[in-house]
Amino acid sequence: MWKPFRGRPRPPPPLYDPDTPILDLGDREHITLGQMYQSFFVCGGTGSGKTSSLGFHILLNLLRAGACVLTMVAKPDEAERIRKICELAGRGKDFRRIGPGEPWKIDLLNYELSQPNASVESVAALLDVLVELASRSQGKGDEPFWALLSKRLLKMSISAVWLGTGKCSVTDVFSFITTLAQTPEQLHSREWVKGSFAGQCLLTGAMREMPPGKRRDFEQAVTFTEEWSELNSKTRSIGITMAVNVLSQFMSGAIADVCSSGETNLTPEMVFDEGLVVAPDISVLTHHQAGQFLQVALKTVYQRAVLRRDVRKSPRPFVLWMDEVNFFLDPKQDAIFQSVGRSARSITVAMGQNLPLLQQSFGPDGERDAAAWIGNFGTVAICSNNCHQTNQFFSDRIGQHRELFLGGSTQRSDHLPLSFFGGLDSTVTGSFSEQWSPRIPPSFFATQLRTGGNWNGKLVDFICMQNARKFGKLPYKFCTLTQGEF
Ligand SMILES: Nc1ncnc2c1ncn2[C@@H]1O[C@H](COP(=O)(O)OP(=O)(O)OP(=O)(O)O)[C@@H](O)[C@H]1O
Ligand SMILES: [Mg+2]
Numbered sequence: 224m225w226k227p228f229r230g231r232p233r234p235p236p237p238l239y240d241p242d243t244p245i246l247d248l249g250d251r252e253h254i255t256l257g258q259m260y261q262s263f264f265v266c267g268g269t270g271s272g273k274t275s276s277l278g279f280h281i282l283l284n285l286l287r288a289g290a291c292v293l294t295m296v297a298k299p300d301e302a303e304r305i306r307k308i309c310e311l312a313g314r315g316k317d318f319r320r321i322g323p324g325e326p327w328k329i330d331l332l333n334y335e336l337s338q339p340n341a342s343v344e345s346v347a348a349l350l351d352v353l354v355e356l357a358s359r360s361q362g363k364g365d366e367p368f369w370a371l372l373s374k375r376l377l378k379m380s381i382s383a384v385w386l387g388t389g390k391c392s393v394t395d396v397f398s399f400i401t402t403l404a405q406t407p408e409q410l411h412s413r414e415w416v417k418g419s420f421a422g423q424c425l426l427t428g429a430m431r432e433m434p435p436g437k438r439r440d441f442e443q444a445v446t447f448t449e450e451w452s453e454l455n456s457k458t459r460s461i462g463i464t465m466a467v468n469v470l471s472q473f474m475s476g477a478i479a480d481v482c483s484s485g486e487t488n489l490t491p492e493m494v495f496d497e498g499l500v501v502a503p504d505i506s507v508l509t510h511h512q513a514g515q516f517l518q519v520a521l522k523t524v525y526q527r528a529v530l531r532r533d534v535r536k537s538p539r540p541f542v543l544w545m546d547e548v549n550f551f552l553d554p555k556q557d558a559i560f561q562s563v564g565r566s567a568r569s570i571t572v573a574m575g576q577n578l579p580l581l582q583q584s585f586g587p588d589g590e591r592d593a594a595a596w597i598g599n600f601g602t603v604a605i606c607s608n609n610c611h612q613t614n615q616f617f618s619d620r621i622g623q624h625r626e627l628f629l630g631g632s633t634q635r636s637d638h639l640p641l642s643f644f645g646g647l648d649s650t651v652t653g654s655f656s657e658q659w660s661p662r663i664p665p666s667f668f669a670t671q672l673r674t675g676g677n678w679n680g681k682l683v684d685f686i687c688m689q690n691a692r693k694f695g696k697l698p699y700k701f702c703t704l705t706q707g708e709f
Pocket of ligand 1 (some may be wrong): 266268269270271272273275276576674675676677681689706707708709
């Protein structure tokens with residue numbers, strides 16, 4: 224029956240309220256939206272229930288709280304899974320799949336160059352991320368000279384193309400690099416200037432009007448082309464191979480269509496303002512390095528756009544969602560992005576399997592980088608894991624407590640006369656000692672946590688830790704979630 228409203232009207236809950244519960248840990252403990260800004264890392268072995276339990280509930284509730292999302296896609300079924308979670312959250316219309324057969328495009332370099340205060344440095348830094356990723360994945364982190372050479376080649380090429388022609392796509396940079404003069408004589412020949420893309424860029428740039436700062440950058444690029452023509456051919460060819468390896472990933476098939484077609488109809492700003500959920504359905508497992516490069520580039524572009532935005536005008540929380548995070552790591556940019564999470568209203572959610580896999584993805588300084596990277600996450604959830612190194616790491620991080628060990632023994636006495644007269648015929652000794660021992664021993668993570676599936680009643684156990692938070696008297700909480708159903 225309808226009843227008239229009595230009493231003072233309650234104000235509506237504030238939009239994007241930081242106290243909105245996002246993850247229910249049981250016993251009235253929650254991870255709230257405000258706490259999610261400090262980033263969330265889920266670690267667990269393959270099949271431990273990360274994606275279907277924690278991943279499902281966190282994403283569903285972030286979507287219900289109104290967040291906009293960029294997801295990284297490692298597995299072929301990931302984009303479809305995200306779409307279904309959007310439907311469940313009532314956000315189906317906000318879902319945007321990027322990839323073959325879809326209309327959504329972002330021309331990465333032209334988009335970056337069209338931003339206020341765009342500079343050659345900022346665009347070149349976008350490609351630097353990929354050069355570093357390529358050197359790490361080829362185990363060439365110990366050869367910084369070649370990485371530096373190809374970064375400089377890319378930066379000077381972007382400078383010459385952008386300032387020379389007024390625009391700059393990946394294909395243009397590729398054409399510039401591959402038509403650079405090979406000798407000082409060629410550089411000064413009329414045929415090369417007329418017949419090569421590089422020559423044409425330098426010619427048009429020399430004739431264009433540009434402000435003094437840009438003129439200086441352009442002159443630097445011209446000087447670079449002179450130096451380049453004087454280098455020995457082996458050095459030149461290694462530099463070109465590394466740069467072309469990065470650029471060529473963006474130049475064929477579906478990936479070229481998405482990010483180097485010259486057209487942009489889905490920008491990070493649209494995603495923030497309209498509250499969209501973007502999934503690049505170009506998974507790493509099907510598109511290999513090209514899929515990985517495209518997604519790392521997209522991630523960098525979105526991270527920069529989040530750091531640029533004015534949260535008073537664009538207050539919607541932004542979520543960077545990275546399942547199988549080892550494919551998408553970038554130690555420098557990730558650290559900056561996570562450190563300003565609260566003020567930029569950005570949330571990083573990462574899920575990965577174990578420490579050695581992260582270390583391997585970080586390259587030569589992997590051990591140090593991986594530990595520092597995990598340290599940037601305010602909340603960590605640890606699911607079942609068979610990796611001893613990972614289990615030892617988290618056991619150490621949870622710390623030790625003092626335990627009382629009791630011991631005792633009895634000994635029969637051979638002292639006959641004493642027993643004959645009714646005395647004791649055995650000696651009882653007792654001892655106790657206090658020792659520090661792990662609150663959670665490493666083996667606990669391997670044996671005591673349920674991994675979901677019908678045989679576990681769809682229950683997934685995990686240990687949750689949050690910086691500076693105690694659950695009762697403990698620095699961790701044992702939690703259980705049910706796997707999500709579609
Ligand atoms: N809704 C569900 N009901 C029952 N079982 C499920 C459900 N979803 C997943 N599973 C099963 O639960 C287990 C854990 O799955 P999940 O994909 O979440 O693991 P994961 O930790 O993400 O693994 P990976 O690292 O390989 O991605 C798997 O055996 C999976 O088949
Ligand atoms: Mg998974």
